[in-house]
Amino acid sequence: MSSRLADLESATVVPSTPADGTTADPTLLKDATALPTKEKSNHFNASLDQALHLLEQQQGQHQFFNDASMEKSPTPINWSLTGESTDQLPPLSLSKDTDAYSVSDDLILDNGAGVVPDSPRTCVSRASMGATLDSEDPQVVCQVRARIPYPGGHFYLHLYHTAEDNKEHLAIVFGDDIRSASLERIQGTCETEMQRRIRGASTGERQKLIMREISQRNQAQPRHEVSQEDHGHGMVVEDSADRFYSRRISLIDAPLVRIHSECFTGETVSSVRCDCGYQLAEAMRLIQREGRGVIVYLRQEGRGIGLLEKLKAYNLQDMGHDTVDANLLLNHPADARTYGSARAILVDLGVSKMRLLTNNADKIRQICGAGAGSSSRLEVVCHVPMFPRWWLETGEEGAQAETGGSEDLSSYARHLGLKRNVMSEADKYLRTKAERMGHMLSMSESSACLPGIINH
């Protein structure tokens, strides 16, 4: 079903037969290959736009999609154009090697597995996003950005569409200079200033400035190099304050980032069965304090198994199973999450280096793209541990408040050197993460990582 750009000479776009019985011009793209690459691409896009316009007039609906069979191939990335019925349209493909679609501001392609949300003219180009993603990373498109007032200032909520799972992932962005490339791109030739403003994209002179900055940052994106301090998965564990301060500059360049998975129970109805609500609030607080950073909020309820299954898992936990066994008894993996969408969102926001707020080593590995190929450009310069506040309150007052004054010290609390008497349900949850899921929850190890950050 796919062909290369060079094949366009013979390619045609044949829209479905309109209701009035007339036939559309099938030769819209015919001249494209007679031009040198760049002009060809502009011409191509213009022609394609005409084709879209024609399709819209005739059937009001069309979609772009990436040929699924080529998805894992590094190059070329093929794109197909289809009308309501694929049978009626021949394939239309672009080669990733050309800058055919990276130079176009007025036409954006979407390889969203056949889904172009809302607007039939909305498309997104992989290449124009800086081509910094691994070939296996899903495509993401920021559909809207809105300012949300927050104590002490504001942040910008970005809503993303991703081809991977068709979910609305979010990015909570503190700092005016962190901009989404896909949001800023012009959507179709007819997009008005008002339409841009409604979806939160910039306009006028500011738009030009931001587009220039995005293009510069994409060119400047460094390749990920494994340093001596890198422990094989992009994670740097600082072992002395001197080394920490010698890296101060890069830490300033690397904003605080939290990649957070949705938890209705912990965040919305304040369950203390887990620490999710605390972690989200704490990440917001820390990032707001620095004035710059990102929380990627992934719709991966229940570590990816969904709320229905998570609630079943809770009932199994009430029968004595821990979180891992409860998942396994329900025939789910202990953790069903992947982080391709998070990687793609960070790339879209221009965040290539970060200090990651997490205890989850697997998350760091996946974000750094270990094993995903050398094209990875995301670097976790260090991880910032996320201890529950009550673990840090080691004084009498904290212990009293948490435990009601019981004298028994739990073994896990003792292991952590905490003056805590009993384990709460959240402590048990955390113990399972530490003991069975490889989370880095040892106080001493993590304190060495980033002095100051956990100092509340």
Ligand SMILES: Nc1nc2c(ncn2[C@@H]2O[C@H](COP(=O)(O)OP(=O)(O)OP(=O)(O)O)[C@@H](O)[C@H]2O)c(=O)[nH]1
């Ligand atoms: N399946 C399952 N999921 C849970 C349970 N409790 C919380 N979750 C989900 O776990 C996810 C949060 O993952 P965690 O393992 O707590 O933390 P993490 O994101 O892996 O690691 P950190 O970055 O250190 O927070 C959220 O999607 C929660 O909804 C549970 O008992 N069972």
